[in-house]
Amino acid sequence: YDNYVSFTHLPVKATIRIFNLAGVLVRKLEKDDTSQFMQWNLANEANLPVASGMYIAHIDLPDLDMEKVLKIMIIQDRQILEYY
Numbered sequence: 001y002d003n004y005v006s007f008t009h010l011p012v013k014a015t016i017r018i019f020n021l022a023g024v025l026v027r028k029l030e031k032d033d034t035s036q037f038m039q040w041n042l043a044n045e046a047n048l049p050v051a052s053g054m055y056i057a058h059i060d061l062p063d064l065d066m067e068k069v070l071k072i073m074i075i076q077d078r079q080i081l082e083y084y
Helices: none
Strands: 005-007 013-020 025-032 038-040 053-061 066-074
Touching: 013 038, 025 038
Parallel strands: none
Antiparallel strands: 005 038, 013 025, 013 053, 053 066
């Protein structure tokens, strides 16, 4: 029952920055291994779950000299935290 977003077909090095629609950086993920996958556990930098809504993922691929922008819709099943 783990919730996550998988990014696939990634090269060895990649940096994924996830922003909310206000342009605030929610999470930064760094990949530096031979796997082509990376998972985001739907948590921000403080390891709290993000709210439901739209997010922008900016993927920087330095080895390929490319950038990619994705739009992600997150719908969380639980909106109220017991502890924060």
